[in-house]
Amino acid sequence: MMKKVLFTGGGTAGHVTVNLALIPKFQREGWETHYIGSRQGIERELVEKLDDVHYHWVSTGKLRRYLSLENLKDPFKVLKGIWDAYRVIRRHKPNVIFSKGGFVTVPVVIGAWLNRVPVLIHESDLTPGLANRLAVPFASKVFTTFPETANYVKSNKTQYLGAIVRDELKRGDADRGRQFCQLTGDKPVLLVMGGSLGSQKLNELIRHNLPALTERFQVIHLCGKNQLAPDLDVEGYRQYEYVNEELPDLLHLADVIVSRAGSNAIFEFLSLRKPMLLIPLSRAASRGDQILNAKSFQKQGFADVIEEEELTEERFLGQLNQLFESKEIYIENMSKIETDQALEQVFQSIKEHAK
Numbered sequence: 001m002m003k004k005v006l007f008t009g010g011g012t013a014g015h016v017t018v019n020l021a022l023i024p025k026f027q028r029e030g031w032e033t034h035y036i037g038s039r040q041g042i043e044r045e046l047v048e049k050l051d052d053v054h055y056h057w058v059s060t061g062k063l064r065r066y067l068s069l070e071n072l073k074d075p076f077k078v079l080k081g082i083w084d085a086y087r088v089i090r091r092h093k094p095n096v097i098f099s100k101g102g103f104v105t106v107p108v109v110i111g112a113w114l115n116r117v118p119v120l121i122h123e124s125d126l127t128p129g130l131a132n133r134l135a136v137p138f139a140s141k142v143f144t145t146f147p148e149t150a151n152y153v154k155s156n157k158t159q160y161l162g163a164i165v166r167d168e169l170k171r172g173d174a175d176r177g178r179q180f181c182q183l184t185g186d187k188p189v190l191l192v193m194g195g196s197l198g199s200q201k202l203n204e205l206i207r208h209n210l211p212a213l214t215e216r217f218q219v220i221h222l223c224g225k226n227q228l229a230p231d232l233d234v235e236g237y238r239q240y241e242y243v244n245e246e247l248p249d250l251l252h253l254a255d256v257i258v259s260r261a262g263s264n265a266i267f268e269f270l271s272l273r274k275p276m277l278l279i280p281l282s283r284a285a286s287r288g289d290q291i292l293n294a295k296s297f298q299k300q301g302f303a304d305v306i307e308e309e310e311l312t313e314e315r316f317l318g319q320l321n322q323l324f325e326s327k328e329i330y331i332e333n334m335s336k337i338e339t340d341q342a343l344e345q346v347f348q349s350i351k352e353h354a355k
């Protein structure tokens, strides 16, 4: 009988892209692939672009860091989600489940446990997110991207694996990227990525400083959904809400990157040896995971970092220029790191755990 694998993960693209890297590998070996996500999340949009993945949605709560009446409804939505997930899993009987985190995965992991289906989790960030922390007791294994994560998960289930980076990113082509953006070869290219959702803070920073930036660079700005500035028509500046299949080409074209410090993104830059200036999401807006991700990269000599509290336009331009001047040092530090083994290892491990 055909083996079945079920993936879950969502909320932001950072919780989906790893699954997108694994799905084709299972499909090539003849596995039936299923995905449980939310009804309207980005995971649905991204997964439905793939062929032959059975997408199921379940009711889901949301982790809010502010007071809202909706918070009262969430426990009921999560309970409903567990029931939904339990039924999908009972009906399709996957041999194994892989969870990438994000709130939608909590009911799935519990639904899997109730059905006695093994679950493996992957944590992208240095400190585990709430969804993964809740899921650990129900999982067989927790793979981590950073070795330090074991200190934050009080369980002997953790295994350090490294980041899982999509194979296709390696197959990008700078010329194709240049053509897509209609840029010239005269000036180096700065790529700006504010995470998968875009970052208002980075968008403002970049747009305010365009005259200085475009003097030295051509700028490709991935600004996030509904965050285009259609009236901005500056030579050498290109903005896109979100790019999919073009991303590998744009990354290959980039000489230097300015970015938030979401884990998937920064490991993608590392695997392509791209010098990066990271402006992590502040503690005021998150649990501070991006600050730790960024500091870890800075310590290893892969990135320069400016925390939001210290961010001024002068400092930004100064550090960016400095990074660009000394880019060879960063490239050399990154070249010493092996980044390709995790995808294959996690693929093998999921197969080994299949019932």
Ligand SMILES: CC(=O)N[C@H]1[C@@H](OP(=O)(O)OP(=O)(O)OC[C@H]2O[C@@H](n3ccc(=O)[nH]c3=O)[C@H](O)[C@@H]2O)O[C@H](CO)[C@@H](O)[C@@H]1O
Pocket (backbone or CB within 6 Å): 012, 013, 014, 015, 017, 124, 125, 193, 194, 195, 196, 197, 222, 241, 242, 243, 244, 247, 261, 262, 263, 264, 265, 266, 268, 281, 289, 290
């Ligand atoms: C605001 C928030 O909660 N951010 C979290 C979220 O970030 P977020 O969802 O932004 O995730 P990451 O920064 O880790 O990854 C972004 C992903 O989107 C892709 N991409 C981005 C732009 C684009 O145009 N095209 C494209 O394909 C990138 O290649 C990358 O694979 O999950 C990360 C991983 O748990 C965390 O570290 C972040 O703190």
